[in-house]
Amino acid sequence: MxxxxxxxxxxxxxxxxxxxxxxxxxxxxxxxxxxxxxxxxxxxxxxxxxxxxxxxxxxxxxxxxxxxxxxxxxxxxxxxxxxxxxxxxxxxxxxxxxxxxxxxxxxxxxxxxxxxxxxxxxxxxxxxxxxxxxxxxxxxxxxxxxxxxxxLPAAPLPDELRWAEDSAHVAGAVARATAAVSQAGERSVPEPVRELVTAEVAKWDGAAPGLSRHWTDDAVAVLDSGHRPAGRLALLTAMASYQAGSAVAEFREREPGDRALLELTAWASMVAARARAGLS
Structure with missing residues (x-):
């Protein structure tokens, strides 16, 4: 640090x-x-x-x-x-x-x-x-x-990020950073939440979901109740981060630690960033 x-x-x-x-x-x-x-x-x-x-x-x-x-x-x-x-x-x-x-x-x-x-x-x-x-x-x-x-130690460059390989320093940063965030997700994001967010981002066209957050209710309904606060915060962070504030408090009721909060939001942000970087 x-x-x-x-x-x-x-x-x-x-x-x-x-x-x-x-x-x-x-x-x-x-x-x-x-x-x-x-x-x-x-x-x-x-x-x-x-x-x-x-x-x-x-x-x-x-x-x-x-x-x-x-x-x-x-x-x-x-x-x-x-x-x-x-x-x-x-x-x-x-x-x-x-x-x-x-x-x-x-x-x-x-x-x-x-x-x-x-x-x-x-x-x-x-x-x-x-x-x-x-x-x-x-x-x-x-x-x-x-x-x-x-x-950070060297890491392999994921296939969908091969656009970086013509620049050694950019490729090295992209590989190391995405590896660090992926490892953070494995520590702090439940696997069902990772699967849900990855699927939702994969079919997302990048448009704002709207002013209401009700769309997250339907999305997280497939999760166990204990995972829904994490699922809602991760989805909002990835797809409507300007709406995520109140979801932080809901998540903290179950996971009060700063590291878990930071790693979940970092993981969700990176999922969206990897999907959108080459498009806009």
Whole structure:
């Protein structure tokens, strides 16, 4: 955990809350940091501004205002004309995977803005510009690729993630991170819940399920009553993370530990991210 914190502060410019929120599960946190660093931050073939545009647009599609604010501000802080959307490749698709994952975790655990809620509305625009200037200055410093990979042992790259293999550092991060999250799911997500969520995400077209959460009642009806809180929270995290707040409290009544909560939501977020990364 100390190694991850040190790398995040050095390479991101601050201890980013979307990474730090994973502290209850250090292996997952290390994997998530690898994904973020090696896809978005590390020097590669795609300019940082183009990848920030991808991060911003994925975050907007996932209704994650926190990440839209951070990465939109960074994009503006980099200056110059706004780039066009880059062609798919390991760095671009890796950035999509990262933000399909992070948007869900941020929606579940963080507020709607990186700014403190006490900042008055009249000055929030100026505060975001200051944030963008800071983040833009940090983003201009090159980060050598691959430096985060030592945090976790090597792992095989899953077949559906072969899009990463033309970039050694992106492939290494994707393989290690998805392995860490899969292992977390095996520890903390009951097998019937894993089977249900995997099946529901596989047939999902990515559209928002709607304002009501009643669709989850029908979905989790196939589970034993003891598994339904986990099933509901996992489904909401994967498919409607902006609605997951009250499901957290229901899950905690049965599983009060922070690690179980973090690992379940991480697993569900990654299932959705793996399904959506190459599509939007």
């Amino acid at each position: 100390a190694d991850v914190y040190a790398q995040v502060e050095r390479d991101f410019g601050m201890l980013a809350p979307p990474v730090a929120l994973h502290s209850a599960a250090p292996e997952v946190m290390a994997g998530v940091w690898m994904l973020l660093r090696e896809s978005l931050l590390a020097r590669g073939l795609v300019p940082r501004a183009a990848k920030e545009l991808v991060a911003t647009e994925v975050s907007r599609a996932n209704a994650c205002p926190y990440c839209v604010d951070v990465h939109g501000a960074t994009l503006r802080g980099l200056g110059g004309p706004v780039p066009g959307m880059p062609e798919p490749g390991p760095e671009v698709t890796g950035t999509r995977l990262t933000f399909h994952y992070l948007n869900r975790m941020v929606n579940v655990f963080l507020g709607e803005s990186p700014l403190p809620p006490e900042v008055p509305g009249a000055v929030r625009g100026g505060a975001l510009r200051v944030l963008g200037t800071m983040m833009g200055a940090s983003a201009r410093r090159p980060r050598p690729p691959g430096e985060s990979l030592r945090l």
